[in-house]
Amino acid sequence: MCRRWAGSFYSAQTGESVRISGEGSATIYRSSEWAERAFCAHCGSNLWFRFLPTGGRSFSAGLFDAAAKHAIEKEIFVDERADWCRIEGDHPRQTGAEVIAEAEAAGFKFN
Structure with a gap:
């Protein structure tokens, strides 16, 4: 099974330290008044959790090839x-x- 699908842990990144490409392929689900979740519209992989008051996102660690280096x-x-x-x-x-x-x-x- 693809590790990108579940990814296990999440990695919090905020501000301009994150550059996202292909965001148009993400489906956004507003899970509460203060949060949203995103998943890939093509394969269903979890992508991120966004805390709306700050805009901070937490990404599935399995998305990153070099996750073990961090x-x-x-x-x-x-x-x-x-x-x-x-x-x-x-x-x-x-x-x-x-x-x-x-x-x-x-x-x-x-x-």
């Missing part, structure tokens, strides 16, 4: 991960409540 900088929603999914390393980790509290402290509101 270090994990932060892990979020660790309390919601599958029991079999443990990532080794000394990087910051946040629970879902911590992530939501941080976003709310920055002025984002969730229903």
